[in-house]
Amino acid sequence: MTTESRHDEMLGLAARALEHFEHQTTDLAPDIMQQPIAAYIDKTRYQAEREGIFKQLPLALALSIELPKPGDYKAMTVLETPIILSRNQDGQVKCFLNACRHRGSRLCDDGCGAARVFSCPYHAWTYDRDGALIGRYGAETFGEVDPADFHLTELPCAERCGLIWVTLTPSQPMDIDAWLGEFAAELDTLALADWHLHEVRVLDGPGWKVTMDGYLEAYHHNLVHGATVGQHTVGNLLVLDTYGPPSTFNLWSQDLGRVKRASPIRLGARGTHKADSFLFSEFINLWDSGGSLLGESGPTRAGCQ
Secondary structure, three states: HHHHHHHHHHHHHHHHHHHHHHHOOOOOOOOOOOOOOOOHOOOOHHHHHHHHHHHOOEEEEEEEOOOOOOEEEEEEOOOOOEEEEEEOOOEEEEEOOOOOOOOOOOOOOOOOOOOOEEEEOOOOOOOOOOOEEEEOOOHHOOOOHHHHHHOOEEOEEEEEOOOOEEEOOOOOOOHHHHHHOHHHHHHHHHHHHHHOOOEEEEEOOOOHHHHHHHOOOOHHHHHHHOOHHOOOOOOOOEEEEOOOEEEEEEEHHHHHOOOOOOOOEEEEOOOOOOEEEEEEEOOOOOEEEOOOEEEEEEEOEEEEO
């Protein structure tokens, strides 16, 4: 997305928000949707969603800046699945199951670091950054094996828009460009590759649905957040756009009330309206708020970066 097109997009968002503000309206769905309680508590449905959504579709599991150099890795456990994200010598990020192909031992603990190789703590089977088996303790007494048959189990992985995307099912094809579609241009405006990672927090909570529900509306904003951010924002005013699976919506600061339609709408250096918007993006397990907080949500917890 060019600077000019981004400028035009932000002007359009600001004009829509101002129209709502003047008429005390908001973007609306075509009709009220009633959600049965079973959608939140039915165990069979829950398992089906875990398998069909979180294990079959691309998940944004790390920022590119978490693995800045060849040899950097991040080990984590997602839906009881231990994985390793590893940036190889060519700068490409690979993803593997964090399990030795001999007896299944974890190669490393969850966390970030740098490593030339990954060595199993049980029998010292050793793998390079591409997941290839390159060494075995006591190989001459173990017997002949073809290293190609014992490559670490690789998961579909791609790096786009400053994020590392993974599908947790090895056999599931991933076309990340088709999956992101037009939303890739929106993510690129965040310039995630230029961020600084200050802190990572993991919060146990009610799970992804309740988390996402809260980010799909501003109906609650003044009541729930009245003592904090609600002091600075316009409640129950939402500007929403969808791009297939993902969506973006904007909450607006109270400065919007001082913007007059007759006055030119000015944009700052970062492309934000002078009345300031708080942009939230949602994408299955990923949400962003205003370029300072990036969150992930899953079936049982949500995290903030």
